[in-house]
Amino acid sequence: MPSSKSPGQAVPTGADLARPGSVRLDHVTHRYGRGSEEVTAVGPIDLNVSPGEFLVLVGASGCGKSTLLRLIAGFEQPTHGSVQVSGTEPRPGEAAGVVFQQPRLFPWRTVQGNVDLALRYAGVDRDRRPQRRAELLRRVGLEDAGKRRTWEISGGQQQRVAIARALAAENPLFLLDEPFAALDALTRERLQEDVRRVTAQSGRTTVFVTHSADEAVFLGSRIVVLTKRPGTVALDLPITLPRGDVDAEELRNSGEFAELRARVSHAVKDAAAA
Structure with a gap:
């Protein structure tokens, strides 16, 4: 089974995991249905998100990205394991600000x-x-x-x-579930730039769900690629692109951006086919 920790990823301390905006998934598994209809959507997953981080969850349809987001928001409870936000169990409507696919x-x-x-x-x-x-x-x-x-x-x-x-x-956590999926390409790019700017200004921890490798690389300070169902971590990749006041077009056209996009795209395809 793929590891949920990348080789170079720093392990947060107990104090870090209790700070406002921190997220911790400890051996989380989530199932839907019962008996012969039971389906394991995700897990087991161990995942820590540090305060101020912009984590993007990316993967093929049905891999459990939105399920993880709902668990972090407190809309659902894990079948096994535990979820903590800012050191406590998340409560719906209080743990985070949430943006869905439809407004x-x-x-x-x-x-x-x-x-x-x-x-x-x-x-x-x-x-x-x-x-x-x-x-x-x-x-x-x-x-x-x-x-x-x-x-x-x-x-x-x-x-x-x-x-x-x-x-x-x-609150210190911002969750977005494919918010730009239904928009045209130009509007989507503009809103990506807006979200990048707004989250940088607010300093909030952000977890963003997408199918797009391009969107993931542009937005994220870290990308987690999920395997096909049940979703586990196939790749945990820190993104080193500049996050300050940068020219979006120049960033998108850079060689480093292209290399990262290709790496994430290949990882998504490999994870879906595995």
């Missing part, structure tokens, strides 16, 4: 109304909400769209609202 906005509310609702559920004082809302909309480039209905804006803008809403709760 899941409230169409009867305006853009700012959707963000205001998220701020209310996050426990932000009423007096602070207008300033916090303005900060979030500015961060995702929607400062001029606050009064528009969600059905009046594009799909890419709707995902920006979903990102702003997920950032409303000031």
Whole structure:
């Protein structure tokens, strides 16, 4: 069975694993169904994510990427093993801000109304909400769209609202489940750049699910490739590309980017065929 630890990966200490934004999966297995219908979706997996890291989970359809994300979010409980976020068992709605494949906005509310609702559920004082809302909309480039209905804006803008809403709760973990899968290539690239910038500014730990080797290399500070079901770790790869204020086009066209993309792509294909 492939190892879940890469040779050069530093092993976090106990103190690291209790810090805000840390994630620990300890010998996690998750199954669906019962009896003859039982299916093992993932595991066993041991995986540690350090605070501030941008981890991308990549692999073929059905390998358990989204299952792992739901376990980290606290939406599901592992069949065996344990999941900890910031040193404790994750609780749904509290462990992380989550962005799904579809924006899941409230169409009867305006853009700012959707963000205001998220701020209310996050426990932000009423007096602070207008300033916090303005900060979030500015961060995702929607400062001029606050009064528009969600059905009046594009799909890419709707995902920006979903990102702003997920950032409303000031928790240290940000989870994204293939949020750009339904978008056109140009919009997807622009939103990738936005997520890269927003997560760098916020310093939040981020776990991002994708099928795309290109997207994984552009976004991640670390990439984990999963085998086919049941998903285990086939490759755990640190990404050394610059993460500051860089030219996105120049980065995508660099030789190092191409080499990393090819390595991840080959690993995904090999893992799916194994």
